[in-house]
Amino acid sequence: MFLGLADHFVPSESLPALAEALESSTAEAAVGRFAQEPPASALSGQRKWIDDAYASDDAEEIVARLRNAGGKPLQPPRRSGQSRLQP
Numbered sequence: 001m002f003l004g005l006a007d008h009f010v011p012s013e014s015l016p017a018l019a020e021a022l023e024s025s026t027a028e029a030a031v032g033r034f035a036q037e038p039p040a041s042a043l044s045g046q047r048k049w050i051d052d053a054y055a056s057d058d059a060e061e062i063v064a065r066l067r068n069a070g071g072k073p074l075q076p077p078r079r080s081g082q083s084r085l086q087p
Contacts (some may be wrong), residue, residue: 002041009038 001009010018014034021030043050053065 002044008035010034012024028071 010031011034018030018034021033025033033087049069053069054062056062056065
């Protein structure tokens with residue numbers, strides 16, 4: 001939601017019921033029944049360093065900034081389900 005890639009948030013536990021509702025309702029009505037306020041975005045709390053890192057037109061500069069985000073090298077990606085970039 002934070003990135004603007006979706007218009008509505010439906011919790012995963014509601015997806016089976018949403019799929020069933022879509023069989024007999026319009027998408028707008030079905031989604032309206034199950035949409036909720038999205039949880040806070042973990043990415044939004046990291047917006048400052050991401051914006052700072054990408055505030056250049058030079059690819060090498062961006063890579064250098066990413067490698068040193070937050071004054072320390074980035075950690076390698078963690079296992080699935082966790083944020084990939086950690087300054």
